[in-house]
Amino acid sequence: MTMTKSPIITPQAAIRVRGLSKFFGPIDEGAIARTGPEFGTARDPLSGSIVAAWDVNFDVAAGEALGIVGESGSGKSTVLRCIAGDQPSSAGSVHLMCHDEGRTNVLDLSPAARRKLRIDQLSVVYQDPAEGLSLGVTAGGNIADPLTAAGWRNFEAIRVRARDLLDRTEVPLDRMDDIVRNFSGGMRQRVQIARALANNPPIVLLDEPTTGLDASIASGVLDLIRGLLEELDLAVVVVSHDFGVIEMLTQRCIVMQHGRVVEDALTDQLLEDPQHPYSQKLVTAARS
Amino acid sequence: MNSPLINVCDVSKTFVLHNIDGREVTALQNVSFSIAPGEHVALAGSSGAGKSTLLRLLYRTYTLTSGEINFCLSSGDWVDLGKLTDPEVVALRGREIGYVSQFLRAQPRRAVIDLVTRAGVSRGMTRNDAREQAAISLRRLNIAESLWEIHTSVLSGGEKQRVNIAAGLISPPRLLLLDEPVSALDPENRERAIDLISQLSEAGVAVLAVFHDLDAIARLATRIVVMSHGHLIDDGPVHSILPQLEPTDVHP
Amino acid sequence: MSSTVDEIAGPPQSVPFALLDEESKREIRRALLQAVCIPGFQVPFGSREMPVARGWGSGGLQISLAIVGVNDTIKVIDQGDDEGVNAVNLRRLITSSTGIEETSETDEATIVQSRHRIPEDAMTSDHILVLQVPVPEPLRGIERNMKELERMHAEGDYSKMWVSLYEDKVRNGVITQTTGYPCLVAQRYVMATTPIPRWDIPRLHQAEFLTLFGAGREKRVYAIPPFTDVEPLTFEDVPFEVEASNGAKCRLCGSEETFLVETPGSESRWSCSDTAWCRRKRTK
Numbered sequence: 001m002t003m004t005k006s007p008i009i010t011p012q013a014a015i016r017v018r019g020l021s022k023f024f025g026p027i028d029e030g031a032i033a034r035t036g037p038e039f040g041t042a043r044d045p046l047s048g049s050i051v052a053a054w055d056v057n058f059d060v061a062a063g064e065a066l067g068i069v070g071e072s073g074s075g076k077s078t079v080l081r082c083i084a085g086d087q088p089s090s091a092g093s094v095h096l097m098c099h100d101e102g103r104t105n106v107l108d109l110s111p112a113a114r115r116k117l118r119i120d121q122l123s124v125v126y127q128d129p130a131e132g133l134s135l136g137v138t139a140g141g142n143i144a145d146p147l148t149a150a151g152w153r154n155f156e157a158i159r160v161r162a163r164d165l166l167d168r169t170e171v172p173l174d175r176m177d178d179i180v181r182n183f184s185g186g187m188r189q190r191v192q193i194a195r196a197l198a199n200n201p202p203i204v205l206l207d208e209p210t211t212g213l214d215a216s217i218a219s220g221v222l223d224l225i226r227g228l229l230e231e232l233d234l235a236v237v238v239v240s241h242d243f244g245v246i247e248m249l250t251q252r253c254i255v256m257q258h259g260r261v262v263e264d265a266l267t268d269q270l271l272e273d274p275q276h277p278y279s280q281k282l283v284t285a286a287r288s
Numbered sequence: 289m290n291s292p293l294i295n296v297c298d299v300s301k302t303f304v305l306h307n308i309d310g311r312e313v314t315a316l317q318n319v320s321f322s323i324a325p326g327e328h329v330a331l332a333g334s335s336g337a338g339k340s341t342l343l344r345l346l347y348r349t350y351t352l353t354s355g356e357i358n359f360c361l362s363s364g365d366w367v368d369l370g371k372l373t374d375p376e377v378v379a380l381r382g383r384e385i386g387y388v389s390q391f392l393r394a395q396p397r398r399a400v401i402d403l404v405t406r407a408g409v410s411r412g413m414t415r416n417d418a419r420e421q422a423a424i425s426l427r428r429l430n431i432a433e434s435l436w437e438i439h440t441s442v443l444s445g446g447e448k449q450r451v452n453i454a455a456g457l458i459s460p461p462r463l464l465l466l467d468e469p470v471s472a473l474d475p476e477n478r479e480r481a482i483d484l485i486s487q488l489s490e491a492g493v494a495v496l497a498v499f500h501d502l503d504a505i506a507r508l509a510t511r512i513v514v515m516s517h518g519h520l521i522d523d524g525p526v527h528s529i530l531p532q533l534e535p536t537d538v539h540p
Numbered sequence: 541m542s543s544t545v546d547e548i549a550g551p552p553q554s555v556p557f558a559l560l561d562e563e564s565k566r567e568i569r570r571a572l573l574q575a576v577c578i579p580g581f582q583v584p585f586g587s588r589e590m591p592v593a594r595g596w597g598s599g600g601l602q603i604s605l606a607i608v609g610v611n612d613t614i615k616v617i618d619q620g621d622d623e624g625v626n627a628v629n630l631r632r633l634i635t636s637s638t639g640i641e642e643t644s645e646t647d648e649a650t651i652v653q654s655r656h657r658i659p660e661d662a663m664t665s666d667h668i669l670v671l672q673v674p675v676p677e678p679l680r681g682i683e684r685n686m687k688e689l690e691r692m693h694a695e696g697d698y699s700k701m702w703v704s705l706y707e708d709k710v711r712n713g714v715i716t717q718t719t720g721y722p723c724l725v726a727q728r729y730v731m732a733t734t735p736i737p738r739w740d741i742p743r744l745h746q747a748e749f750l751t752l753f754g755a756g757r758e759k760r761v762y763a764i765p766p767f768t769d770v771e772p773l774t775f776e777d778v779p780f781e782v783e784a785s786n787g788a789k790c791r792l793c794g795s796e797e798t799f800l801v802e803t804p805g806s807e808s809r810w811s812c813s814d815t816a817w818c819r820r821k822r823t824k
Contacts, residue, residue: 007365010375059375112695134703141707148702155709155775177710223397230406251378266348266374273350277306284307 011061012097014235015083015203020056020092020107022078025049027090035259037278042075042259051259052078056092058254058264062202065229065236067246067253067267069282075259076239080207082107083237084124085114096121098202119149120199127208129188132195135181139166139191142180146198165194169224186217193224197232206238210245222248243286247271255279292322292360293494294346294463299355301341301518315341318355319520321513325462328488328495330505332529332537333515339498342515343465346496347387348377359384362462383411388456390449390468400443400451401426401436407455418458425454430480445472453481460488466497470504482507502538506530558605559637564588568606568761572752575763580725581693582676587759597630597655598756600672604634604653607668607752613641615649619801620657620813627655644816656719658740660798660817663749665766671736676755676762678722678732698730701773709778718783724771725764738782739799744770785810793821 023031031044035051043050053075060066068076082089085106093105098121106117118124123146126132133142143162144152152158166176169190175183180191189209196204209225210218226248229236238249246253246267253270255263255278263276274280301316316338323329331339344350346357352370359369361384372380381387398406401422408418426436429450435443440451449472456464470481486508488495499505505512505526512529514522514537522529558565564586571585590598604614616631618624622644630653635642643649646661653670663669682700683689692698701722708715720734721741731753733741744751744764751764764770772780788810789796791803798817800810812818 006367006373006376007361007363008367008372008376008379010373010379061375064378112691115695115697137703137707138710140710141703144706145699145703148706149697149699153702153776155706155778157777158706158775219397227398252374264374266377268347268349269351272344273303275304275351280306 011063013059013095013102014062014064014097015060015237016093016095016102017056017058017079017083018093018095020053020079020082020094021051021090022053022075022082022087023049023051023090027051037257037260037262040258042073053082053256053259056254056256056261060203060235060237062235063229063233064252065234065238065250067250068237068239068256069241069243069246069253069270070256071241071282073258074256076241076256077207078259079256080124080205080237080239084122084205085111085118086124096203119146121201122203122205123196123201124205124207125189125192125196125209127211129180129185129192132192133180133188135188136179138177138179139171139183139194140176142191142195143198146195150199161198162194165197166191168197168228169194170220184217185213186221189213189221190224193221193228197228200232201234203235203237206236206240206249208240208242209238211240211242225249243271243283255282292324294360295322295356295358296320296342296346297356297358299342299345299357300353301338301345301350302353314518316345316518319515319518320355321520321523323463323494323496325492325494326489327511328497328509329511329513330509330526331496331498331513331515332505332533333521334536336517337515338518339515340467341518343387343467343496343498346463347381347385347465348372349387359463382407382461384461385463385465386456386461387465388452388467388469390471391452397439397441399437400431400440403440403451404454404458408458411459411461413459421458422454425458425484426451428480428484429454430477446474446477449473450477450481453484457484457488460491460493462492463494463496464488466495466499468498468500471500478504500538502530502533502535505533505538555637557638558608559591559633560588560602560605565606568602571761572603572606572763575752575761576750576765578729579764579768580723580729580731580762582760582762584759585761587756590756591633592626592629594757595674596626597653597672599754599758599761600653600655600670600756601630601633601754602756603670603752603754603761604630604651605637607670608634608638608640608651610638610640612638612650613643613648614651614653615643615646615659615816616653617657617659617814617816618655620654620659620799621815623815645820646816656735656737657799657813658736658743660812660814663747665748667749669749669751671751671753673732673734673753673755673760674757675720675734676732676753676758676760678720678730680732693729696728698724698773701730705773705775709775715774715778721780722773724769724773726768727771730773731762731764731770737799738772738780741770741772741780742782746770790818793818795821 027049031047031049034044035042056079058066070076081087083094089107094107095102096106140162143165144158147158163173171190180188210221240246250267253267254261257278263279271283274283297320299319303313305311333339345352348369357369358366360366404422405418408421409415431450453469470478473481509526512526568585571583575583590601592598614634616627618627631642646659651668655672679689682704705715719737720732721738722730723733725731746767748766750766753762774780785800788800790800790812792811795812799813801813802809803811
């Protein structure tokens with residue numbers, strides 16, 4: 001029963017991350033060896049440099065959501081930002097099926113080309129709506145931004161598209177022409193999601209999308225995201241410290257601690273049978 | 289007997305509790321049995337015998353410590369569930385192996401009919417077929433039509449469980465794992481659920497189930513596997529094993 | 541021994557042709573050449589101290605002085621008026637330091653320096669239009685961060701400009717920007733046409749003449765070479781419209797087809813902004 005090739009057909013990766021690493025300060029092999037969970041720190045005691053993320057690997061297929069879990073400072077947001085292009089990465093590769101059929105390591109692209117990816121290939125929803133939205137601009141205007149960046153030049157067509165997206169994300173349409181600063185936190189997050197979906201990107205990255213919202217508001221936003229995941233066949237990476245979010249949205253996840261991936265698992269397996277001591281601690285804490 | 293769908297070979301499961309001095313808790317030891325298509329195997333044994341552990345191992349909610357769980361895919365290929373990658377398990381779940389727990393897992397606020405329909409679509413049905421089948425199942429499980437467009441979150445425990453069964457049994461996978469699927473139901477609705485579950489065997493579905501009462505076992509199972517303290521202590525047809533069981537042997 | 545002011549000052553120095561020393565003029569011309577090569581792109585230059593305050597046309601003045609030759613004829617207007625105080629001062633400065641001819645007739649001029657208008661008379665390849673620019677950055681009201689502005693121009697990322705037009709239309713029903721309407725030049729750079737009115741914008745598109753823009757305070761020059769596409773930014777379904785006169789006529793010449801300005805107080809309050817054009821029409 002030895003098999004060279006698995007008889008189980010798994011969907012092709014929409015995003016493939018290999019060896020992704022991020023350092024602050026000069027790093028040598030020694031610094032890698034002196035940091036990580038065994039040492040309880042991401043900071044090299046000799047050089048003072050920080051190994052914010054080291055050797056992160058994962059694939060996510062269309063229609064699938066992968067979670068990145070960990071406490072603050074574990075490196076999970078760093079990984080997301082490196083993929084998004086908000087931060088330069090130090091090593092590794094990220095291939096997107098939607099870009100050059102996955103042949104190009106997008107980390108090698110120029111900053112300008114990275115930003116172009118953000119128009120219609122890869123969107124980010126940030127914890128802080130101020131990071132993903134212009135608060136002084138109307139909800140519709142915030143959606144007009146990526147649309148015009150993608151070349152939309154018809155005012156009425158932009159209005160129709162913005163209306164559709166806001167409707168889809170359950171933002172009352174009579175607020176479409178209000179500036180986002182006057183919106184509640186949950187409503188801002190819905191506008192941010194609408195904006196992220198404007199050009200139908202195949203990949204969406206969510207950075208703590210419901211953290212900071214009241215529980216009832218957060219669950220509504222989660223419902224929305226979950227519905228969108230199922231309907232739009234998106235490949236999603238969601239960073240969260242909240243197992244409720246991870247359980248609701250993802251099938252698989254990785255656990256990060258001190259810049260390292262300490263466990264990758266099926267989400268239900270992580271919650272029911274965590275393997276790594278740190279994962280066990282996190283799950284126990286979340287369940288108590 | 290048909291050729292088996294799944295061979296559980298010498299399976300053990302030990303939990304290592306790293307944060308309690310690395311204590312090891314062995315939940316299953318050297319368990320072996322197999323299930324053929326159309327068989328309905330009931331797991332019996334007192335609380336803590338390892339019944340749910342076994343179900344979760346087969347679904348890969350638990351990782352395997354040792355042994356093999358060989359599963360025959362619809363393609364005819366055999367795979368060891370314990371050695372599959374996570375994406376492979378994701379691909380296998382739903383279509384090949386299903387799991388219906390006594391609880392409705394975390395779900396978005398979604399209309400009842402929608403939830404069941406989606407389950408069918410996720411197993412390859414067309415949307416129309418899935419919706420039609422969902423309506424049939426919900427009717428048979430006595431979920432009033434007035435509830436179909438309501439979010440599952442506002443349903444009663446019994447209603448949730450029945451919706452859960454409808455979703456789990458629509459276009460059923462080849463192996464279905466049932467974890468006390470009728471535990472929260474009143475007698476009438478329990479009858480309806482059992483009736484629906486009983487059809488799985490006719491459809492050739494292999495079922496491994498944990499029930500909380502002997503009556504359900506008597507009416508549904510073709511075989512009984514008895515567990516005790518993590519060991520498999522008996523395995524045989526219902527008529528030979530059922531008479532030996534006490535009600536406490538199935539208590540969760 | 542007593543020293544006089546003359547002694548301290550040293551021997552008298554002659555004022556160079558066109559006020560600026562040759563090195564300065566060359567530096568400005570180099571910047572202008574670059575500007576012509578990259579239509580709409582703002583080229584930095586070392587703006588000199590001028591005998592006019594920055595913000596009073598020092599950028600345009602430096603361009604005129606850098607390109608003027610002995611055979612040129614200069615016309616300078618302010619708000620379309622050759623007799624505006626600022627226009628007169630600038631013109632005097634140019635003619636007195638070069639000895640060239642001045643005129644108020646567009647077709648006699650070779651260099652037309654202006655602040656708010658393009659003359660109504662058609663200009664040709666014989667003309668160079670020099671525009672004095674207060675704010676050369678079209679994205680100034682939209683983005684404050686200089687680095688980000690640079691990036692947006694470099695990448696042709698003008699979505700924020702489009703958003704501001706969208707917001708304007710949503711709030712006001714129309715795009716309200718009047719003077720300095722943003723234009724896309726040669727399908728590449730968005731440029732500020734500050735401070736000419738919308739009326740003059742279509743006249744920049746595929747123009748026969750060269751237009752040079754100078755911002756003294758902001759130390760930038762930019763250009764539209766002859767026969768270059770200049771498209772006002774607007775949505776496909778929101779046509780660009782110039783200022784409507786609504787049937788108003790010039791109270792002096794009766795013109796309806798020129799850019800009219802309101803004169804407060806008088807009975808018929810509208811008159812041609814281009815005074816030379818208006819005068820010629822009346823004398824015909």
